[in-house]
Amino acid sequence: MKRFLAHTVVACALAGPAFALPVFTYVVITKDGTGAGTVASAGQTSCSPQQAQCTFAYVGSNMVELIATPGSGSVFVGWAGAGCYSTSGKVCYVQTGDLYPSQTKQVSVSFARDPAFPDFNGDGHPDIVWRHVPSGSTYLWRMNGPSLLSDAHMAPGDADWKIAGIGDFNADGKPDLVWRHSTYGDAFVWYMNGANKVSDDFLFSLPNQWFIEAIADFNKDGKPDFLLRNTATGAARVWFFAGKTPLGIQSLFSADPDWTVAGAGDFNGDGQPDLLFRHATAGLAVVWFTQYAGGTLSLVSASSTLFSIDPAWEIVQVADWNGDGSPDLLFRNRDTGVVILWYWTGTTAGGSAFVAQVDPEWEIAPRR
Ligand SMILES: [Ca+2]
Numbered sequence: 001m002k003r004f005l006a007h008t009v010v011a012c013a014l015a016g017p018a019f020a021l022p023v024f025t026y027v028v029i030t031k032d033g034t035g036a037g038t039v040a041s042a043g044q045t046s047c048s049p050q051q052a053q054c055t056f057a058y059v060g061s062n063m064v065e066l067i068a069t070p071g072s073g074s075v076f077v078g079w080a081g082a083g084c085y086s087t088s089g090k091v092c093y094v095q096t097g098d099l100y101p102s103q104t105k106q107v108s109v110s111f112a113r114d115p116a117f118p119d120f121n122g123d124g125h126p127d128i129v130w131r132h133v134p135s136g137s138t139y140l141w142r143m144n145g146p147s148l149l150s151d152a153h154m155a156p157g158d159a160d161w162k163i164a165g166i167g168d169f170n171a172d173g174k175p176d177l178v179w180r181h182s183t184y185g186d187a188f189v190w191y192m193n194g195a196n197k198v199s200d201d202f203l204f205s206l207p208n209q210w211f212i213e214a215i216a217d218f219n220k221d222g223k224p225d226f227l228l229r230n231t232a233t234g235a236a237r238v239w240f241f242a243g244k245t246p247l248g249i250q251s252l253f254s255a256d257p258d259w260t261v262a263g264a265g266d267f268n269g270d271g272q273p274d275l276l277f278r279h280a281t282a283g284l285a286v287v288w289f290t291q292y293a294g295g296t297l298s299l300v301s302a303s304s305t306l307f308s309i310d311p312a313w314e315i316v317q318v319a320d321w322n323g324d325g326s327p328d329l330l331f332r333n334r335d336t337g338v339v340i341l342w343y344w345t346g347t348t349a350g351g352s353a354f355v356a357q358v359d360p361e362w363e364i365a366p367r368r
């Protein structure tokens with residue numbers, strides 16, 4: 001036996017002065033849900049969005065952190081499995097063992113597709129929908145970050161019909177357009193395949209003083225919901241939908257109508273869309289974090305002021321443009337037509353990029 005070991009690689013390991021069998025904790029990470037994301041851990045190769053399962057190996061008796069980050073167009077849902085000693089938001093803590101034999105711990109992480117993500121060609125990058133205000137004609141810009149890839153005509157349009165929202169209402173992974181009649185308040189959804197209309201459905205009819213301020217999945221059922229705001233009173237209601245079918249409606253807040261919701265996005269990374277408020281004349285911006293519990297959506301706390309800039313710079317889209325799991329802000333100067341992308345990590349500002357300058361006769365949809 002001794003002679004046999006002497007001729008193997010194993011013998012080298014066994015012959016060392018600190019004789020010990022290496023003991024590992026293998027953490028098997030399984031990903032589920034309709035979305036995608038990465039899992040990373042200090043000193044380990046990360047688990048890419050394409051991998052459905054990964055295994056990390058750890059030595060020793062430690063508490064290690066697994067950090068989940070949703071990919072573009074996805075949101076983090078949660079951790080499960082006996083392998084997590086505890087969890088804190090997107091982090092799962094795993095206690096590694098030091099007793100022979102090596103052990104395996106199972107955890108699973110779930111990511112869901114964000115039904116409000118405006119990616120029309122499925123490349124993981126948000127795109128821009130332009131509407132010519134005088135004629136209603138609509139074009140798609142397929143984007144790669146701030147760079148235009150290609151464009152396509154979407155709809156001949158009608159000046160009376162405005163695009164009031166973008167969201168995936170038939171759960172085929174492709175964003176659809178919500179149209180609203182500017183006089184009668186009727187709302188229809190156009191199911192889209194990229195830039196092409198496939199079919200449509202009636203959604204609702206409400207007086208136009210109730211306008212659609214944001215579309216997001218507020219109750220985490222994977223289906224887009226409406227944030228409706230009364231222009232006169234500032235009252236806000238959330239109307240949950242299952243595709244084209246209305247579910248319950250609830251009050252959310254009432255605020256000075258000068259405080260508008262510029263968009264919804266998950267600014268604290270808990271998977272729940274938050275509301276970005278902007279003051280129409282002062283230009284201040286603040287995030288209110290939301291929580292959905294017991295069948296009710298509520299605003300739980302506010303961030304400090306994100307920025308205060310000239311309100312001529314309007315926020316026209318809130319979406320993750322660089323794939324780091326945190327929403328970024330697309331700004332448009334209503335006077336010059338310049339479009340700028342401003343990257344954010346949560347509520348911390350990052351760099352910016354010039355996108356385009358387009359005649360202000362063209363608006364970035366949706367607009368009120
Ligand atoms: Ca769709």
Ligand SMILES: [Ca+2]
Pocket residue numbers: 216217218219220221222223224225240241
């Ligand atoms: Ca929903």
Ligand SMILES: [Ca+2]
Pocket residue numbers: 265266267268269270271272273274289290
């Ligand atoms: Ca959130």
Ligand SMILES: [Ca+2]
Pocket residue numbers: 319320321322323324325326327328343344
């Ligand atoms: Ca981002």
